């Protein structure tokens with residue numbers, strides 16, 4: 001790919017004109033990526049990277065059928081959704097057919113943040129209440145309303161702290177959370193975590209007359225790839241509904257089959273688990289900005305009954321709908337849920353093997369292509385979670401067996417090297433480039449990084465091959 005600028009020129013121009021809070025991956029030597037295909041990315045020198053972090057390019061970077069769906073529709077018509085168009089309604093019909101029956105009304109938007117902000121409005125209108133229950137360490141988006149319900153942001157530098165209408169429940173993490181399987185059975189942990197939500201419902205009712213919404217991812221990504229104990233959502237949903245609130249599943253990161261066994265991660269908690277609102281984003285357009293809120297007829301009617309129109313200039317336009325439809329085609333035709341299960345199981349098994357070999361690995365968890373490796377002592381490469389010590393794996397769904405083997409081999413080598421190194425790191429790091437030569441920069445980078453309050457910046461595993 002021919003370059004318009006040298007890497008240094010790109011960097012300088014970026015410094016000059018892009019807001020300084022928009023961070024780069026790998027601050028000390030940022031990557032300039034010029035093209036990508038499948039689960040590989042290429043820099044300006046043609047160097048190939050195995051991509052374990054781009055959960056957006058779900059069916060693979062630049063998937064040919066997704067690209068041609070975009071080009072074809074773009075060359076015929078793109079306009080707003082106040083005109084009737086087949087793409088919008090056909091996609092809505094197809095998408096809702098993938099949900100439990102009562103979730104059959106869609107609002108199309110352009111980002112996860114827009115979806116979550118609209119979800120808060122829907123819940124507040126429907127319940128007549130304002131208070132929100134969120135999980136600790138959660139991130140739900142960058143707009144004002146969502147910073148307010150994201151402890152990942154409001155409890156960190158630049159944040160304004162907790163609003164009185166926001167209630168933070170502990171993350172149901174039985175490995176490192178408030179109640180762990182060291183002290184209790186998993187069933188006891190589930191109940192204790194769910195009871196915490198009940199107490200917050202009671203508090204919201206006492207303070208402000210009720211709760212509007214329980215807002216949570218179906219598995220927590222930003223908090224460190226946390227899989228909730230069985231029964232958690234069932235108990236929580238029942239407490240929240242008893243208090244008059246509705247329940248939301250943020251599937252922006254974990255939806256569209258990433259967990260392998262199901263299309264939506266909330267389904268892993270049981271067939272009877274049906275949220276009142278689901279939000280979708282990132283993978284939905286494979287890199288094209290299209291997102292959605294899926295809800296029940298009743299909630300949509302309450303919102304409609306206010307008389308205020310909902311209009312979104314780009315949401316659900318014919319091009320976005322064509323792209324989103326092509327993404328579903330690829331997921332189905334290429335059996336990507338099965339691939340996520342197959343590769344995910346292999347990686348979990350291999351990470352567990354590494355756990356037996358490397359004392360720094362404390363826990364291996366996740367489902368399908370949503371995996372986390374919790375490190376006991378040292379923070380390395382892709383770090384996230386409250387202690388910045390969880391290595392996250394969330395590659396495109398086309399990640400293959402050879403890619404998985406390569407990843408395991410490289411991780412094994414790095415961990416061996418880290419354990420052998422005398423000046424082993426105790427602080428965070430920003431980047432660990434894995435290459436065949438074990439670049440001495442690694443050690444330097446191990447020590448110069450620091451935790452970064454940027455949602456996707458912590459999620460870096462790039463294996464240079």
Ligand code: PMP
Pocket residue numbers: 110111112113114116139140141142217221222250252253281282455456
């Ligand atoms: N919800 C979750 C769980 C997310 O991870 C993100 C983005 N990282 C969002 C919502 C916000 O999505 P967007 O960046 O598309 O606004």
